[in-house]
Every structure is written in structure tokens, then in C-alpha cells.
Amino acid sequence: MDLTKEEEAILNGEKGEVPERMLRLLVRLGEIYGADKMIPIGSVQVAGVSYKSIGEPGTAFLEDLAYKNARVKVLTYLNPAGMDLENWKTIGFPKDFAKNQIRIMNAFKQMGIIVTSTCTPYLAGNLPRFREHIAWSESSAVSFSNSVIGARTNREGGPSALAAAILGKTPNYGLHLWENRQPEIKIKVTAPLTYNADFGALGWYVGKQIKNKIPYFTGITDGNTDQLKALGAAMAASGAVALYHIEHLTPEADLVNTNDLDTIEVGPQEIQNTYESLSTGKNPDVIILGCPHASLREISEVAELLHGKHLKKPLWVCTSRVMKEAADRMGFTTTIEQAGGHIVADTCMVVSPIEQMGFKTTGVNSGKAANYLPGFCKQEVVFNNIRILIKEVE
Numbered sequence: 001m002d003l004t005k006e007e008e009a010i011l012n013g014e015k016g017e018v019p020e021r022m023l024r025l026l027v028r029l030g031e032i033y034g035a036d037k038m039i040p041i042g043s044v045q046v047a048g049v050s051y052k053s054i055g056e057p058g059t060a061f062l063e064d065l066a067y068k069n070a071r072v073k074v075l076t077y078l079n080p081a082g083m084d085l086e087n088w089k090t091i092g093f094p095k096d097f098a099k100n101q102i103r104i105m106n107a108f109k110q111m112g113i114i115v116t117s118t119c120t121p122y123l124a125g126n127l128p129r130f131r132e133h134i135a136w137s138e139s140s141a142v143s144f145s146n147s148v149i150g151a152r153t154n155r156e157g158g159p160s161a162l163a164a165a166i167l168g169k170t171p172n173y174g175l176h177l178w179e180n181r182q183p184e185i186k187i188k189v190t191a192p193l194t195y196n197a198d199f200g201a202l203g204w205y206v207g208k209q210i211k212n213k214i215p216y217f218t219g220i221t222d223g224n225t226d227q228l229k230a231l232g233a234a235m236a237a238s239g240a241v242a243l244y245h246i247e248h249l250t251p252e253a254d255l256v257n258t259n260d261l262d263t264i265e266v267g268p269q270e271i272q273n274t275y276e277s278l279s280t281g282k283n284p285d286v287i288i289l290g291c292p293h294a295s296l297r298e299i300s301e302v303a304e305l306l307h308g309k310h311l312k313k314p315l316w317v318c319t320s321r322v323m324k325e326a327a328d329r330m331g332f333t334t335t336i337e338q339a340g341g342h343i344v345a346d347t348c349m350v351v352s353p354i355e356q357m358g359f360k361t362t363g364v365n366s367g368k369a370a371n372y373l374p375g376f377c378k379q380e381v382v383f384n385n386i387r388i389l390i391k392e393v394e
């Protein structure tokens, strides 16, 4: 890699131990993937935030960095933590878990990281622009920023994202380069897509088929940002799709080369089969919405559906603290709580310890959550659209 004089000085240890260690990590990564140089980035999103995911070794690593005065150079947000950082007691998160989660948040805060823990940073004040280079970690956020915004990021691991944040740079390879953003397969969608869950089912099915290829969708005539985040999240979960294009909808779709691509068709039967294969259980004992973290539009829809109802079982809507505060002001939180639900901020059903909270079967409207809940949280899953799920617990 071509390194600048300043980068050479960092590698020689002239700027201290932490920058040297961080740059060594990024240079090694760059060399593995054939990067020619380091490039400046506009923002970072760091994964590996929940105590459930990183445990004691990860927590000690972060505390050590904070103790050694590591500071981030660019706007840096966090992936969901393991609990609601303000209302964890009311919702019933275990006390020992909370103590360790708070240690993690303190370490990040000391490094200058904005402790907004969300997989939808673009809805909560970390919005990149078209073609901006960024270093984000969480797979649905990576997919959304690459595909819907047209920013450029590889899927960073927790340590490489943290290193990028501390240096304000990332190695120039993969999806940072235009030639690597070209579609590799066409997906012709003939199924009608109504609910956000339909987009999640489509994404899950396509991810399974194409693994880590870049798809170019045709036949999706409309889709709001909530639906596109559901689509990308599920594709990144069942496959490893970090970028997709949709004809006439996403910003790079008219710029890429679509000649000579094989085509896969997805019709109503494939969507129906996906709902069936992801639903491993019956009679959910909790409904958890907001994967990826709910937007204000999604929260308002839940509030409208729950207005005047009394649920027989718990319902959570996972979101960022920023959206939760807006929902509080709009009265959506009160409506949802009066029905017996909770808006749970800063965390989600997959990274929080729901299996320790007595839940065995979870109802979700997210293809991504349906994909991960059995393995990560030992849950049976009911995967369906929001209206049917709410009927299950009314």
C-alpha cells in the first residue's frame, strides 16, 4: 500500500501506541484485500456493543483503549446495545447484565463516540451523502447506506470500524471502488409486495439464492425507505449481500452495467414458501417489531393499530433513542404502553438476552430477525406481517 508520511510516522510509533496498533490492523486488512492506499471517511458505525456479543474479553479491550486515551476522529455511532439504557429495570433486563453493559457504554463515551446505539444511524443523525466513503459495521446499515443512499462502505468488523474511527481512514478496496459496485445477477420480482414483511421475505429468499452477489432488481415498482431497509436487512442475513440496486428506485441503478446477467424470478409462491419456512413456532409469547430499528413512521403505525386495545401478551417495538424521544413527544409511546406494549430503545431482540427473560416463541415481521432468533436466542419464530402478528396477541 502507498502510505503517506504521516501514516508511516504512525506505524513507527511516533503518535503513540493506540494509533500504531489501529493502523497496523487497517494496513493488514488493506494488504489482504489489495487496497492501494488509505482513504478519508465521513463517519463510522461500530458493531460489537452488546455485552451478550462481546463478553468480558471485548469489554476489557474497550476499557483498555479508553484508559489509553483513544479518541475518535470522525462522527461515530454504535450498533444496538444489549438493553434499553434508560428503562432496563422496568422492562426486566437482568441486573448483572446491565452493570456490564454500562461499563461498555462508558468506555465508548470516553473515546468520544456518540452513544446512540442503533442499526439505523441514518435515521438518528448519522446520514452520509451519495458517494461518501464511510466505515460501517452492522450488515443492514451497510446495505442501506450502500444501496439506498449510495454511500460507500465495506462491512466492517467491530475492531476495524473502531480503528477507522480512531484514524478517520479506511483502506481503499471492495465497495469503495466503482468497479466493484456492478450488479452480478438480475432478480425479476413478479410477487406483489404490500407489507414491510413481504420485502423481508423477498430479501431472505434472494439472499439464500445469491449468497454475496450484488443483485439488480426489476419489477419492484415502489418501496419506501422502511421497506428497503427490511429488504436489505434480510438479504444481508440469509446471504451476505452488502449492496443491491433496484431499477428506477436506488441511486446507482441507472448508472451500472446490467448486460449479460443471469436472471432469477421471484413470484408469490416463493414469498409464501419463505413465510412458511421461517415460521418455526406457533402462539408467540412476545411480539418484537423494529428490526432494523423502527422509523417514526413504523412506530406511528403500531400506535394506530394498538389504539384502544389491551394486549394479552407483551409487545416490543425496538428503535433508537432518537426515534423513541420523538415517539414520546407525539404520544405514540403512551398509546403503545396503554395497550400493554413497550417502545424499547438502544437494543433489539437479537442482541438482548431475551432467552434469559423467559421468552420461548417470538413473533416478528422481519426476515432478518426470523433468520437469527433461533440460533442467537434459542427462539421459535412466528414470521408474519404486523397486522396478523398483533391479532395473535389481542
Ligand code: F3S
Pocket (backbone or CB within 6 Å): 079, 080, 119, 138, 140, 233, 290, 291, 292, 293, 318, 347, 348, 349, 350, 351, 368, 369, 372
Ligand atoms: Fe438491527 Fe438487531 Fe435487526 S441490530 S437489523 S434490530 S437484528
